[in-house]
Amino acid sequence: xxxxxxxxxxxxxxxxxxxxxxxxxxxxxxxxxxxxxxxxxxxxxxxxxxxxxxxxxxxxxxxxxxxxxxxxxxxxxxxxxxxxxxxxxxxxxxxxxxxxxxxxxxxxxxxxxxxxxxxxxxxxxxxxxxxxxxxxxxxxxxxxxxxxxxxxxxxxxxxxxxxxxxxxxxxxxxxxxxxxxxxxxxxxxxxxxxxxxxxxxxxxxxxxxxxxxxxxxxxxxxxxxxxxxxxxxxxxxxxxxxxxxxxxxxxxxxxxxxxxxxxxxxxxxxxxxxxxxxxxxxxxxxxxxxxxxxxxxxxxxxxxxxxxxxxxxxxxxxxxxxxxxxxxxxxxxxxxxxxxxx
Amino acid sequence: xxxxxxxxxxxxxxxxxxxxxxxxxxxxxxxxxxxxxxxxxxxxxxxxxxxxxxxxxxxxxxxxxxxxxxxxxxxxxxxxxxxxxxxxxxxxxxxxxxxxxxxxxxxxxxxxxxxxxxxxxxxxxxxxxxxxxxxxxxxxxxxxxxxxxxxxxxxxxxxxxxxxxxxxxxxxxxxxxxxxxxxxxxxxxxxxxxxxxxxxxxxxxxxxxxxxxxxxxxxxxxxxxxxxxxxxxxxxxxxxxxxxxxxxxxxxxxxxxxxxxxxxxxxxxxxxxxxxxxxxxxxxxxxxxxxxxxxxxxxxxxxxxxxxxxxxxxxxxxxxxxxxxxxxxxxxxxxxxxxxxx
Numbered sequence: 252x253x254x255x256x257x258x259x260x261x262x263x264x265x266x267x268x269x270x271x272x273x274x275x276x277x278x279x280x281x282x283x284x285x286x287x288x289x290x291x292x293x294x295x296x297x298x299x300x301x302x303x304x305x306x307x308x309x310x311x312x313x314x315x316x317x318x319x320x321x322x323x324x325x326x327x328x329x330x331x332x333x334x335x336x337x338x339x340x341x342x343x344x345x346x347x348x349x350x351x352x353x354x355x356x357x358x359x360x361x362x363x364x365x366x367x368x369x370x371x372x373x374x375x376x377x378x379x380x381x382x383x384x385x386x387x388x389x390x391x392x393x394x395x396x397x398x399x400x401x402x403x404x405x406x407x408x409x410x411x412x413x414x415x416x417x418x419x420x421x422x423x424x425x426x427x428x429x430x431x432x433x434x435x436x437x438x439x440x441x442x443x444x445x446x447x448x449x450x451x452x453x454x455x456x457x458x459x460x461x462x463x464x465x466x467x468x469x470x471x472x473x474x475x476x477x478x479x480x481x482x483x484x485x486x487x488x489x490x491x492x493x494x495x496x497x498x499x500x501x502x503x504x505x506x507x508x509x510x511x512x513x514x515x516x517x518x519x520x521x522x523x524x525x526x527x528x529x530x531x532x533x534x535x536x537x538x539x540x541x542x543x544x545x546x547x548x549x550x551x552x553x554x555x556x557x558x559x560x561x562x563x564x565x566x567x568x569x570x571x572x573x574x575x576x577x578x579x580x581x582x583x584x585x586x587x588x589x590x591x592x593x
Numbered sequence: 594x595x596x597x598x599x600x601x602x603x604x605x606x607x608x609x610x611x612x613x614x615x616x617x618x619x620x621x622x623x624x625x626x627x628x629x630x631x632x633x634x635x636x637x638x639x640x641x642x643x644x645x646x647x648x649x650x651x652x653x654x655x656x657x658x659x660x661x662x663x664x665x666x667x668x669x670x671x672x673x674x675x676x677x678x679x680x681x682x683x684x685x686x687x688x689x690x691x692x693x694x695x696x697x698x699x700x701x702x703x704x705x706x707x708x709x710x711x712x713x714x715x716x717x718x719x720x721x722x723x724x725x726x727x728x729x730x731x732x733x734x735x736x737x738x739x740x741x742x743x744x745x746x747x748x749x750x751x752x753x754x755x756x757x758x759x760x761x762x763x764x765x766x767x768x769x770x771x772x773x774x775x776x777x778x779x780x781x782x783x784x785x786x787x788x789x790x791x792x793x794x795x796x797x798x799x800x801x802x803x804x805x806x807x808x809x810x811x812x813x814x815x816x817x818x819x820x821x822x823x824x825x826x827x828x829x830x831x832x833x834x835x836x837x838x839x840x841x842x843x844x845x846x847x848x849x850x851x852x853x854x855x856x857x858x859x860x861x862x863x864x865x866x867x868x869x870x871x872x873x874x875x876x877x878x879x880x881x882x883x884x885x886x887x888x889x890x891x892x893x894x895x896x897x898x899x900x901x902x903x904x905x906x907x908x909x910x911x912x913x914x915x916x917x918x919x920x921x922x923x924x925x926x927x928x929x930x931x932x933x934x935x
Contacts, residue, residue, distance in 0.1 A: 299657055300764060303859075305695040305844050306661035306757065308764050311653035315641055318739065319648035320704040320754055324746045353647040362662040364752050397660065400752075404666045410706050410742075410752035412662055415648065422642060422650050502647050517645075 276376065277369035281401065284373055291380035293387040295395030297359040297416070307397035309360045309414055317415035317422065319350040325407035332460035333450050334480050336375040339409060340382025341481040346504070347413035348391045349541040352489025353502035355423035356415030358394040361387070363411050366404035382481070390486045420493050428499040428518035428546040434561035435553050437488040437543045439478055440507055440530060444537025446472070446479025484541035488555035492545045495554040500545040508535045508578035510544055511569045518546075521566030523573060528560040535571070536579045618718065619711035623743065626715050633722035635729040637737030639701040639758070649739035651702045651756055659757035659764065661692040667749035674802035675792050676822050678717040681751060682724025683823040688846070689755035690733045691883040694831025695844035697765035698757030700736040703729070705753050708746035724823070732828045762835050765887070770841040770860035774888040776903035777895050779830040781820055782849055782872060786879025788814065788821025826883035830897035834887045837896040842887040850877045850920035852886055853911045860888075863908030865915060870902040877913070878921045 276284055289302065300308035309316075323329055323343055334342070344361065351358040363383065365376070387394045394413075428434075449472050454465045469476050477483075484502070492500055499518055503510050507529065511522045529535060546563055547553060569576045618626055631644060642650035651658075665671055665685055676684070686703065693700040705725065707718070729736045736755075770776075791814050796807045811818045819825075826844070834842055841860055845852050849871065853864045871877060888905055889895060911918045 300766070304764075304766055305692040305842075306659045306698070306755075306764075308696070308759070309658050309660055310656065311658045312656055314652065314654055314656060316651050316653045316658045316756070317648045318651055318702070318704055318754075318756065320706045320740060320742050320752070322706045322708055322742050322744045322750075322752060324708050324744050324750075326747070327745050350647040354650070356648070360660070362660055362754055364662045364664045366664055366666050366750065398662060400662050400664050402664045402666050403669050404748050404750065405668070406746050406748045406750070408664075408666075408708065408746065408748070408750055408752075410662070410664060410750075412660075412704055412754035413648075414658070414660065417650070422646075422648075424642070424646055500647075 273372040273374060275369065276367060276371045276373060276403070279373055284376060285401065287373055288376055288380050291377055291384055293384040293395035295360045295397050296393040298395065298397050302398050307362070309397055311416065313417050313419055315417055317351055317354050317356040317417060318412065319347060320410065320412040321347050321350065323409040330460040331407060332462050333454055333465045336378035337382035338480040340379040341386035343409045343411045344383050344386035345390055345482050345484050346541055347411045348394065348486050349484040349502045351413050351415035352484065352486045353500050353543055354415065354417070355420055355489055355493025355497065355500065356417045357490050358391040358413055358415045358486065360394060360397045360414045361411055362398045363396055363409070364400040364402070366402040366408040368405060368407065369403045390484065418490070423493050423497050423500040423545070425499055425501050425514045425517035428514060428520050428563045430520055430563050430565050431549055432498055432546040432563040433549050433551065433553070433559050434522050434524065434563060435545055435547060435557040435559050436507070437485040437556040438540060439542060440534035440540055441537040442475050442478035443482055443539040443541070444533060446475035446477070447539070449475055450479065479539065482539065482541045485543060485556050488543055488557060491554040492543065492557065495547065495551055497545040497547055500543060503540040503542045503544050504538065506536050506538045506578060507540070507544065508569050508576055514544060514546070515568055520563050521568055521570055522561055523564045523570040524561035526572050528558070529571070532579065535576065615714040615716060617711065618709060618713045618715060618745070621715055626718060627743065629715055630718055630722050633719055633726055635726040635737035637702045637739050638735040640737065640739050644740050649704070651739055653758065655759050655761055657759055659693055659696050659698040659759060660754065661689060662752065662754040663689050663692065665751040672802040673749060674804050675796055675807045678720035679724035680822040682721040683728035685751045685753045686725050686728035687732055687824050687826050688883055689753045690736065690828050691826040691844045693755050693757035694826065694828045695842050695885055696757065696759070697762055697831055697835025697839065697842065698759045699832050700733040700755055700757045700828065702736060702739045702756045703753055704740045705738055705751070706742040706744070708744040708750040710747060710749065711745045732826065760832070765835050765839050765842040767841055767843050767856045767859035770856060770862050770888040770905045772862055772905050772907050773891055774840055774905040775891050775893065775895070775901050776864050776866065776886070776888055776905060777899040777901050778849070778884055778886050779827045779898040780845070780882060780884025782876035782882055782884060783879040784817050784820035785824055785881040785883070786875060788817035788819070789881070791817055792821065821881065824881065824883045827885060827898050830885055830899060833896040834885065834899065837889065837893055839887040839889055842885060845882040845884045845886050846880065848878045848880045848920060849882070849886065850911050850918055856886060856888070857910055863906050863910055863912055864903055865906045865912040866903035868914050870900070871913070874921065877918065
């Protein structure tokens with residue numbers, strides 16, 4: 252958790268001040284930046300020792316701790332012309348919280364490592380922190396940031412690690428689905444992919460991501476854009492599913508069909524989904540839902556926001572209305588990113 | 594812990610195969626790369642559930658868990674012309690293990706997020722994994738990798754989060770030093786900085802980091818180069834210090850003088866170091882030692898590799914032989930990096 256690679260005010264020779272009235276990471280110096288960020292970070296109820304020492308200490312009353320890590324890279328994962336810093340903080344929290352919830356655990360703490368260009372305004376880091384805080388407070392109250400790292404890179408890079416508490420329960424794996432179980436989902440399907448499509452089709456000028464176009468899309472397609480840039484995964488439904496007896500569960504990050512195929516393979520079964528319940532190809536193939544896919548014994552009263560979308564059957568892979576389903580190959584427009592633009 | 598942003602073999606349109614006989618992350622595809630990496634990662638004795646689900650589960654028998662995170666960025670933190678992939682894996686493990694040890698805890702598990710250019714040979718990732726494994730096995734036996742994330746970025750970026758177990762003890766903070774305590778250090782002082790100086794002075798051609806020059810330096814100055822590129826922090830001495838009654842401790846990452854000043858400030862005391870015990874400016878100002886600085890009651894028989902280097906006295910800051918010490922401003926040659934070279 253050392254952060255000393257950020258130069259102090261006396262050591263600046265580079266791009267400091269190029270943004271005029273705005274303080275930057277480089278111009279203000281590490282200590283002053285951290286002093287402005289720390290009060291904005293969410294507090295963790297599980298925090299026994301917070302930022303400022305070599306490491307933090309977090310309560311793990313269960314005697315086990317759930318841990319996941321995920322990076323967000325400018326280019327492949329987001330564009331600064333589309334996502335506000337607040338969005339990025341929110342999404343970095345949301346996507347990691349969702350992986351914890353998908354184990355049936357309650358998120359307890361995050362550590363957040365951030366590497367940004369030296370000329371990044373401190374305002375950006377403050378808004379990022381606000382997004383982290385509001386994301387945690389809204390999606391997983393009690394979960395907070397207990398530590399982190401701040402570095403300089405030419406590529407805006409976010410690495411979050413999340414911890415969770417199983418509260419005495421067994422973790423819900425991908426491998427426990429049994430023939431006859433109900434397949435259920437909690438959360439939105441397809442909206443994040445629709446938002447991404449809109450951004451690539453209407454959020455660019457000369458193929459370059461554009462701030463003003465994205466702002467217009469936020470007004471005209473609020474739900475889809477928000478689902479892509481600041482998703483609201485149903486975190487509390489993860490533990491709720493575990494308590495209700497979910498036999499398998501995972502976070503929908505790469506699209507319902509791909510992730511259902513993973514659950515099916517891990518469990519040695521097939522999932523037969525109902526097109527009437529799921530919707531169409533957008534819902535089946537769209538990525539980044541961060542909704543929860545779970546299986547339950549057929550007699551279970553589905554908890555929280557879960558709704559039935561199919562059945563676990565004998566076989567391999569994913570069926571829709573009894574027919575084998577082949578998802579679209581998942582064209583990812585970010586892959587064309589040149590490493591510099593927007 | 595989703596990794597699906599790495600394109601599969603059928604989806605390649607870019608720089609795949611530019612390295613000829615070598616498979617790359619882009620050409621081989623995510624699943625094949627992970628299959629080659631996983632067997633090389635160190636196993637964690639604390640692992641209850643390893644890679645492959647949304648999150649891992651780690652034993653935390655103490656009811657608390659120590660957590661730290663640290664990023665290494667190509668450019669500010671390392672150069673690919675100087676560090677082998679093996680070195681990078683080793684150092685990423687070592688620097689995070691050291692932060693856990695500095696709390697008096699035993700490292701139990703790592704999660705490792707890696708973002709690399711798509712044309713990175715898989716061999717690089719295999720060697721990185723070997724470095725992680727040998728680093729953990731050598732420095733903190735029983736600690737291993739329980740999860741991670743693999744992404745594409747134009748900047749080679751490593752983000753490691755480490756967990757540790759306090760085994761029922763209180764964490765050793767920076768703030769507990771008391772007037773009359775002995776100041777002690779375990780591990781090498783100054784060698785990592787000497788290695789960095791040698792690399793910048795003799796490891797470049799036309800100011801660009803050079804592989805052949807670095808190879809020659811490895812032969813001629815093995816200890817200093819190894820201290821910089823693949824440090825061997827005395828991890829076991831962290832818990833040993835806690836058991837022996839250390840009153841304060843930290844990991845020496847930014848140089849003995851700067852870090853001693855932090856410990857002094859947190860404890861509200863001054864540290865008076867002996868030049869005869871410490872050495873000269875190289876030992877006082879050199880960064881990245883990843884040695885442990887601790888204070889002990891004067892009657893303590895110093896554990897493990899700790900040796901006395903001074904006393905805790907009333908006052909502020911760092912003294913050497915009773916005189917206030919001002920460290921050099923810590924010129925960091927990495928700061929001049931242009932984001933592209935070497």
